[in-house]
Amino acid sequence: MISSSPPPHGGVAPASTRVMNLSHFLRQAARRHGAETGFVWGERTWTWADLDRRVDAMAAALSAKGIGKGDRVLVQSKNCNQMFESMFACFRLGAVWVPTNFRQTPGEVTYLAQASGASAMICHSDFPEHAEAVRSAIPDLRFIVSIGPSAFGEDYDALVRRHEGQSVPTAVVDRDSPCWFFFTSGTTGRPKAAVLTHGQMAFVITNHLCDLMPGTTHADASLVVAPLSHGAGVHQLVQVARAAKTVLLSSDRFDPDEAWSLVERWRITNMFTVPTIVKLLTEHPSVDAHDHLSLRYLIYAGAPMYREDQKHALKKLGKVLVQYFGLGEVTGNITVLPPGLHEAEDTPGVKAGTCGYERTGMQISIQNDRGDEVPPGTTGEICVCGPAVFAGYYNNPEANEKAFRDGWFRTGDLGHMDQEGFLYITGRASDMYISGGSNIYPREIEEKILTHPAVAEVAVLGVPDRTWGEAGVAVCILRPEAALDEQDLLDWMDGKVARYKLPKRVFFWDALPKSAYGKITKKTIRAELEARGCIPSEQSAES
CATH class of the missing domain: 3.40.50.12780 (ANL, N-terminal domain)
Known part of the structure; x- marks a missing residue:
């Protein structure tokens, strides 16, 4: 029937x-x-x-x-x-x-x-x-x-x-x-x-x-x-x-x-x-x-x-x-x-600095901290949806909860779109930097450096580098009476983390700048590195 x-x-x-x-x-x-x-x-x-x-x-x-x-x-x-x-x-x-x-x-x-x-x-x-x-x-x-x-x-x-x-x-x-x-x-x-x-x-x-x-x-x-x-x-x-x-x-x-x-x-x-x-x-x-x-x-x-x-x-x-x-x-x-959109000369109409427009079948939304989409030209977090988005992180519900909001995958990168839909990346919501195409996460390196008996505090950040795009710089505070130099620390780290993650330079300071709440502020550290002439300013690096 x-x-x-x-x-x-x-x-x-x-x-x-x-x-x-x-x-x-x-x-x-x-x-x-x-x-x-x-x-x-x-x-x-x-x-x-x-x-x-x-x-x-x-x-x-x-x-x-x-x-x-x-x-x-x-x-x-x-x-x-x-x-x-x-x-x-x-x-x-x-x-x-x-x-x-x-x-x-x-x-x-x-x-x-x-x-x-x-x-x-x-x-x-x-x-x-x-x-x-x-x-x-x-x-x-x-x-x-x-x-x-x-x-x-x-x-x-x-x-x-x-x-x-x-x-x-x-x-x-x-x-x-x-x-x-x-x-x-x-x-x-x-x-x-x-x-x-x-x-x-x-x-x-x-x-x-x-x-x-x-x-x-x-x-x-x-x-x-x-x-x-x-x-x-x-x-x-x-x-x-x-x-x-x-x-x-x-x-x-x-x-x-x-x-x-x-x-x-x-x-x-x-x-x-x-x-x-x-x-x-x-x-x-x-x-x-x-x-x-x-x-x-x-x-x-x-x-x-x-x-x-x-x-x-x-x-x-x-x-x-x-x-x-x-x-x-x-x-x-x-x-x-x-x-067709790559030009060798900076003539009028050339969109220098853009990473392009949305891939076929994919959609980008630039969002503020509340998840609201912001107007063209306004910086926010780059979020994306479409069939290319992965199924989630294996056996990691906490990470999945942070990675998705209202069906959008949150990239953690910051940027804006123009009126025509071209995307410009302006920064990162995290401290992650990219060296030679590889993602480097400072916390992993910092935790490893802090296992050295001579190191009391450390901050690792990425700075512009003409060869690798970005390279790591470590700023260390030594324990009282401890002695350590740059090469000794890099030699000690060799084999403890992959070589491509090793900082390119290590500096030793008396103290790290901190916020009123005692938090190490990498924005301030970067400014101090520039002021001391340890690294080029971001403006000069881009010129």
Whole structure:
């Protein structure tokens, strides 16, 4: 008997939330372009069919070891083909890929393993201390796979050979099924796992192709000059969606000459990087020694770019620069400034200083402390909504409560929009600064410095730096009768925090300026640093 009850949802039957498993992008590339080169590293190349077979084999190996849908797999590795493949092997199983920044210390990586609830680890053989630290901290860790022969785990390629020809059914996933824990500190505190999902990332990939590199096809090629664990990993996932080949530098050491030689050799059409690397690439003499006319999109994000550096890059490369603003929590999808809006001269109408306009499908709201939207030209907190916004922080309701308000994700960055909808970033609601494209959170560094027996008080802040965009400066107050100098403190910190987080300069004062309530005021410290000539004033740094 047919029911006479009306269907729910306004007369429309509810649609399934099932979405395409992201690993299907690799399958599609292998079906359509199987014999074409998909991945290049040094003198080695892999076709799309090669990659798909290897991912099938590794997925089968992980499945045989008990990894399935929802399990978190921690990956500590430099850029290599195995790291790239591990993303798709996890996706294919419905497991969650949890990459680390390979430059982090064993203690920092152990924290990420614990915070993510990792049940297995894939670790490059160059990092035995990291593997041991994680195994010691998580006694019930199921296994460690080693990329390259090692004493701490079964070799990745040996597992691939053992399971060659095997496959497992691609996991059924919903729009909100987690696929990637993207570690970020958000606006404050220790790293948190931003949960990226299959449905969200499908939108992100489509958006990247629409706004950042339109017209990308299997004839394109992308050069990787940043760790695949973060933004570069998202960028390379986009390449797979269009079967555009990925080319790695031969080592983790950035070499501008090698980068430009690879651009020439492989006819590279796009790159994702940060302003610091753009500056190094375009100021190195090798930029004039190699043919780079194939390059259509040099995409940069992660930090503001000095206008003079922008002008220089445009004069060297032509109108190929693409800027975007975005956080890990929004997977880079907030604004875009396309090539046509990058100008090498400050002529009337040029919007110098903007990071662009809203990405397709995304909306920005500049809000005051109450959550009210403010008029154009008024500074407030940059908030955003849209399908690229992450699902929330894993197992962290307090952070989620702070991160969202009335459905808007609060970036913690301050800025304003003009009448045409172009966004200008003017500051940060937090003390976080960006050095070489990496977020640095002073509290973490301060807490580490305060464990030194000679240090009584410390303040760390970011200051303008021509090479790195911003660099850390520490101001320390020593305990009575204690003796310590700059180099001794930096040597002591080496190994306790990742090297990219180390302050560039350390100053020792008799006292730190404080408010009436006894709070250390970094605005006053910055002014005092400028007054003492320890750092350039912000005005002179921007001129």
